[in-house]
Amino acid sequence: MYSVLYPDFLAKDDFKYEKPIANGICELIKYDAKKSSQIPDAIWNKADALVTGLYMKIDESLIYKLKTCKIITRMGVGYDLINEVKCGESGIVVSNVPDYGTYEVADHAISLIMNFARGISEYDRLLKENINNNWHHSSVYTIDRVVKKKLGIIGLGRIGTAFALRAKAFGFDISFYDPYVPDGQEKALNINRCNKLDELMSTVDYLSIHCLANNETNNLINASILKICKPNLVIVNTARGAIIDLDAAYDALKADKIRAIGLDVLPTEPADIKHPLINAWLNEKWADGKIVITPHSAFYSPTGLIFLREKALKTCLDHLQGVKTSNCINEKYLKYRR
Numbered sequence: 001m002y003s004v005l006y007p008d009f010l011a012k013d014d015f016k017y018e019k020p021i022a023n024g025i026c027e028l029i030k031y032d033a034k035k036s037s038q039i040p041d042a043i044w045n046k047a048d049a050l051v052t053g054l055y056m057k058i059d060e061s062l063i064y065k066l067k068t069c070k071i072i073t074r075m076g077v078g079y080d081l082i083n084e085v086k087c088g089e090s091g092i093v094v095s096n097v098p099d100y101g102t103y104e105v106a107d108h109a110i111s112l113i114m115n116f117a118r119g120i121s122e123y124d125r126l127l128k129e130n131i132n133n134n135w136h137h138s139s140v141y142t143i144d145r146v147v148k149k150k151l152g153i154i155g156l157g158r159i160g161t162a163f164a165l166r167a168k169a170f171g172f173d174i175s176f177y178d179p180y181v182p183d184g185q186e187k188a189l190n191i192n193r194c195n196k197l198d199e200l201m202s203t204v205d206y207l208s209i210h211c212l213a214n215n216e217t218n219n220l221i222n223a224s225i226l227k228i229c230k231p232n233l234v235i236v237n238t239a240r241g242a243i244i245d246l247d248a249a250y251d252a253l254k255a256d257k258i259r260a261i262g263l264d265v266l267p268t269e270p271a272d273i274k275h276p277l278i279n280a281w282l283n284e285k286w287a288d289g290k291i292v293i294t295p296h297s298a299f300y301s302p303t304g305l306i307f308l309r310e311k312a313l314k315t316c317l318d319h320l321q322g323v324k325t326s327n328c329i330n331e332k333y334l335k336y337r338r
Contacts, residue, residue: 002026005047049316088333100308101299106162108298112262122289147171152204155211213240223248238298241266250277
């Protein structure tokens with residue numbers, strides 16, 4: 001019987017959805033750990049597969065402990081916490097579940113943008129503050145007509161494409177930047193391609209980020225980029241926190257170099273309340289209506305989470321049983337397979 005380790009499993013239902021799949025095939029081992037040292041070496045040593053969540057870093061020192069592991073499946077899309085190169089060199093397949101939250105993240109991103117454009121959460125806050133004085137249509141700073149406004153997308157994969165389709169329905173004029181998307185995808189969607197990030201960032205009124213976090217995209221949105229943006233720019237990030245330099249975003253917001261920012265993901269999670277942008281969101285009057293934060297929840301719906309959990313385990317078991325290897329992201333680094 002195989003051993004499948006969940007080092008940072010967050011659900012509290014004792015594998016309600018995984019047990020029917022695992023029955024008679026594998027043992028499920030669960031921890032709610034943040035660091036590898038919180039799990040005994042003997043557990044790491046015997047695991048045939050890992051299913052990782054939001055917190056566990058799979059680095060070179062940990063990979064050394066994975067004596068029998070054949071596959072690591074990230075229960076999600078991003079795999080920036082996993083050293084896929086060292087895993088490959090050790091013969092460990094790294095996979096993800098790229099299709100689980102497509103609907104949810106695209107919905108969340110367009111909702112954040114429309115929340116700014118229509119002022120929903122800010123109207124609500126103002127009315128709670130003083131219902132008589134603030135009962136007025138012009139009390140929100142970010143209100144906008146979005147038809148024909150220029151919207152930029154960074155990353156036109158599954159989620160970026162789903163987001164583009166939603167944005168088209170609102171009448172946005174859509175452009176994207178993604179050097180890895182084959183020519184012609186823009187024609188299929190009837191949107192505009194930008195070959196340089198600067199070209200995109202200097203022209204758009206709204207920006208939604210849907211790329212992976214890696215060395216190429218770390219602090220992709222930085223002080224230099226924000227200097228060339230239009231001052232009415234609204235930025236939404238539902239991808240990874242590391243893609244935006246939060247210090248630069250704070251400076252741009254406070255100086256009115258951009259209009260607003262909506263963040264579902266942050267470089268440090270939960271939010272670091274000492275960071276100037278987070279502190280402004282919590283305490284400073286100038287930031288009211290300019291910053292909206294959600295708790296890394298864009299991926300979530302009850303239906304989507306069940307699909308994610310089931311597919312993550314099936315991905316591991318299919319590989320272990322030799323049925324198929326799905327969504328391998330480190331194939332070029334695999335020297336041998338265990």
